[in-house]
Amino acid sequence: GIVTNILNISILQRHGMDDSMNVVLVALAVSDMAYSISETVYRIGLIATNVDFSLGYNILSVYYVIFLNLSSCAIVISTWLVSVISFERMIAVSFPFHSSRIITPHRIKCLVISLYIIFISMYGPLFCGWYLDWSFHPSYNLTLLRDIKFDWFKVNPGWVIFISNHVIPAIATPIPIVIILSCTSMTVLRLSGRVKAFEALSTSSAKRVKEMRSIKISLVICLCLAFSILLPNACLDACLALNDQLLSYTLIAFIRAFTQLAVQVNASMNFFIYVALSSKFSKIFLNVIRCT
Template identity: 30%
Template sequence: MLTLEVNFSQHVKDDPMYISDEKMTTFIIVVDILVLGLFSVTGIISNIINMIIFVKQVLKDSMTVGLFSLAFTDFSIATLELTFSCTYLASVICPWSSVDFWALNNITLTWSICALYLTSCWITAIISLERCFCVVYPFNVKQIFTRGRCVLLIIVVYTLHISAVLPVYLVEKMEWLPFDFQANNGSVTSIQQRWIYSIAFSESTQELDIIMDITAGLFLFITPQLIVLVCSVWMAIALKLSSTVRARKDGDDNAALKSSTKYSNLTRQEKKLIKMVLFVDVLQLACNVPRITVIIYYHVVFPGLDMAVVKNFSTVLWTCALVINTISCFSNSLGYYFLNSLYRNMFRNLF
């Protein structure tokens, strides 16, 4: 972050959304560097382990290909987020650098992370769809979800979301710009000018941000969440119906057992499957809601905010959403370990 003492007017400093550079520096050290850095390292390590385990399964079908692709995407996200933390660390170590690290993070890194996170959400939706078909159409799923089709679909997803953020790099370019700042020389305060490698905000960049937030931030985020939710409900209903049919075929042989409050028609494997899908649902929802809330806050509740006022405030909100998104990069491993015996056994064999 560029720590220049910009000559804000008093009404700007009195705005409730205004956060001083001193407070922002503390936030950067605690959240951007320490918390996000720790979560990023955890995500990198956990997804390297995931990729090793899925490769050991020889990527024999579409499911393992999808899971490996998800692990690789989450690994890439965590790596970029670690770079994000390191860039902010550089801003603290070199506060008077001629490079605006805030702009570097929010242009070069943040949109790349956004594209990869969108890709991760859609790969998760594809995996959920295949799990749903395994229950609803068990005899046709292998013909529908082949390894070749899965690879092709993942390539399409990557291409689509990388293309979606390309306009940002074409319009929001970094360049050398003059900045005025206060220089204190004893009892004399003067306004001096420095050239900083940063981004120039204009009407075109603001319009592009609105378009990108609506498309990439809302539509492309909400759609995979809805797919995962629909697949989960569909699969749960199908499992319930199939268990009811099995119960009728069994007749009244186990009438005493069925009268127990702990009795369930679902098999142990079906219960694990439902827990896994529910885990993915809750994880996706918890990680996507903060980001969607921030977008709605800016473009619906308080549209047209002055960047001079909300630059630091905006960074705080987006960083909090980014930290929560980072949790999803390593939380998948917890679901695999506790709900998948094959993954758990292979994980234990690695150590």
């Protein structure tokens, strides 16, 4: 995930930021890379506990204070960026003659920056709720790096818990999944009526062919995110909201682990989607490899 998203950022920047789709894809690569880094720190901590318990414990403490909320924030941002992609492609397909006036690179940049600011601000209190400090752990008879709550969080944690347990889950999954599925469905229905027309295009219509490739890339990204991540998360959240005792702790842990793996795979696979469906992307990638 880290390597492929670094490649995504470098190659898409060579494409240029004048294309609104490239702006969103670069922002998506940044959030996916942030999640990949967080998961890497977590896995390193788990592995380190089998070698040196104190080292692994310290790494996991750093993860829970810094990287846990970073990974959650990155997932939400990535989900909303995919929603932007699905909406942008729907506009491009449904209103091809007006899309360039409706969707401009400047507006997309403002939207992407706004999404980052909004969700980072929402997760801000969670980042500031704990701090790291060395303290003696009597259970292990060791001095370890522990995550400790700030006094303000101990006294009045209600509004922070309300944001983390109710506000963020409400906007993290249901709204994006409705946008992605509805926009993607409209795009597919719109394209299905134009397949024969595109098959009859001559070689002089290369621009239309490139647009079709771009649409295919965005559709694959949207569908992968929707069916591998959003739907399982939505089902799990619905079950937990209806009845906390409906699922056993082991099953919940298994589903959470599966979801983490699905998110990591999704964060890593966009590079291969770009290479497979975009000839321009693959050519620039080959040029970068040759130069290095």
